[in-house]
Amino acid sequence: MKPLAERTEQLKQSNIRAITLMLQEVDGINLGQGICDMPTPEPIKRGAHAAIDDDKSIYSYYGGILQLREALLKKSRAYNRIPANSVDDIMVTVGSTGAFVATILTLLDAGDEVIVFEPYYGYHCNLLTVMGASLKFVRTTALDWDIDFEHVESLISSRTKAIIVNTPGNPNGKVWSRDELNQMATLLKKHDLWAITDEIYEYMLYDGREHISLASIPGAYERTITLSGFSKTYNMTGWRLGYAVGPESVITKMGLLADLIYICAPTPLQHGVAEAFSMSDNYFADMLTSYERKRQLMCTTLEEIGFNVPWPQGSYYVLADFTPLRERFEGFDDDMQASQTLVDRAGIGTVAGRSFFAEEADGDSCLRFCFAKEYDVLEEACRRLKAAFPPSA
Numbered sequence: 326m327k328p329l330a331e332r333t334e335q336l337k338q339s340n341i342r343a344i345t346l347m348l349q350e351v352d353g354i355n356l357g358q359g360i361c362d363m364p365t366p367e368p369i370k371r372g373a374h375a376a377i378d379d380d381k382s383i384y385s386y387y388g389g390i391l392q393l394r395e396a397l398l399k400k401s402r403a404y405n406r407i408p409a410n411s412v413d414d415i416m417v418t419v420g421s422t423g424a425f426v427a428t429i430l431t432l433l434d435a436g437d438e439v440i441v442f443e444p445y446y447g448y449h450c451n452l453l454t455v456m457g458a459s460l461k462f463v464r465t466t467a468l469d470w471d472i473d474f475e476h477v478e479s480l481i482s483s484r485t486k487a488i489i490v491n492t493p494g495n496p497n498g499k500v501w502s503r504d505e506l507n508q509m510a511t512l513l514k515k516h517d518l519w520a521i522t523d524e525i526y527e528y529m530l531y532d533g534r535e536h537i538s539l540a541s542i543p544g545a546y547e548r549t550i551t552l553s554g555f556s557k558t559y560n561m562t563g564w565r566l567g568y569a570v571g572p573e574s575v576i577t578k579m580g581l582l583a584d585l586i587y588i589c590a591p592t593p594l595q596h597g598v599a600e601a602f603s604m605s606d607n608y609f610a611d612m613l614t615s616y617e618r619k620r621q622l623m624c625t626t627l628e629e630i631g632f633n634v635p636w637p638q639g640s641y642y643v644l645a646d647f648t649p650l651r652e653r654f655e656g657f658d659d660d661m662q663a664s665q666t667l668v669d670r671a672g673i674g675t676v677a678g679r680s681f682f683a684e685e686a687d688g689d690s691c692l693r694f695c696f697a698k699e700y701d702v703l704e705e706a707c708r709r710l711k712a713a714f715p716p717s718a
């Protein structure tokens with residue numbers, strides 16, 4: 326038989342799924358996958374029920390229903406301070422992942438170079454690779470994940486087309502500062518580059534940090550496609566709704582491509598999620614209070630056990646270094662073994678550090694923990710971790 330397309334050759338199932346399957350067998354708790362198991366807010370659910378009952382069942386405009394795009398325009402201007410001009414600068418997509426695919430299909434040709442910061446979100450790199458882009462990595466390290474902009478600039482060549490910015494970040498929780506975003510905006514302009522920003526954790530910020538969108542920096546909007554979604558903010562990863570904000574000329578092409586791939590995001594669910602904008606702002610404050618408590622529990626537990634813990638500045642993950650545990654426990658030679666050890670001895674799922682680096686060795690002493698769990702489930706997970714790996718006296 327003729328072979329499958331070359332782009333499928335590097336595709337393999339991530340270790341996240343393998344861990345999920347193992348955990349099912351031992352009735353374990355999965356702190357690996359970035360899914361929040363809290364309920365979706367009632368107004369959103371009611372909105373979707375009503376839309377289904379009202380037979381709002383046909384394809385929507387490929388860029389999304391007007392009511393939702395209007396709400397997103399207002400939100401993008403007010404919360405993100407993005408100077409979006411009209412609803413034509415907004416498109417609703419199948420998850421922010423759908424928005425990312427539409428963006429890279431629109432901006433990149435095979436062979437174009439893209440700069441990505443490590444530790445990275447794997448989907449970004451895998452999709453860019455499938456698309457034939459060539460990746461250049463900029464390493465950042467704990468505790469602060471500071472960016473060496475001279476190094477970034479040294480990687481820019483005539484083939485460089487775009488830079489990926491993920492703030493707040495997965496897996497390390499880095500929140501980009503205004504100073505960093507200003508420096509990035511300067512580079513974009515100087516070298517005529519596009520920026521693709523993934524801001525899906527934009528409401529999860531700790532220690533009084535502020536979410537700043539790159540597109541809000543003067544001069545950056547025309548070169549930036551801002552991606553976000555509803556999965557994380559409203560606990561609805563399975564609904565598959567996200568969006569992109571950017572200059573109309575780019576969004577129009579992205580919409581035409583998305584139309585070819587899936588026509589539109591599910592219409593009744595778009596009506597449902599539009600109800601999110603009628604909810605009070607207390608929703609965000611309450612969510613934050615709840616995540617702050619979970620971050621505290623997760624990070625102090627890991628510190629008590631002996632991990633080096635760079636407390637996340639935002640998002641709901643912590644990328645913890647287990648090097649100090651090697652002296653006290655068996656099974657921590659590398660990240661794959663450590664991840665297996667946590668399943669075997671505590672029934673806890675994590676993600677091996679190598680998933681976030683181009684070179685496996687760069688992630689071989691860390692694990693990612695996701696603390697987006699109901700509090701009592703997280704408490705139980707922490708209890709199991711401490712029982713299996715007793716804190717040193």
Ligand SMILES: Cc1ncc(COP(=O)(O)O)c(C=O)c1O
Pocket residue numbers: 359419420421422423446491494495523525553554555556562565566567
């Ligand atoms: C950084 C980042 N972007 C995007 C996504 C996926 O978002 P969506 O469900 O909107 O496709 C995730 C999910 O884990 C993520 O961590």
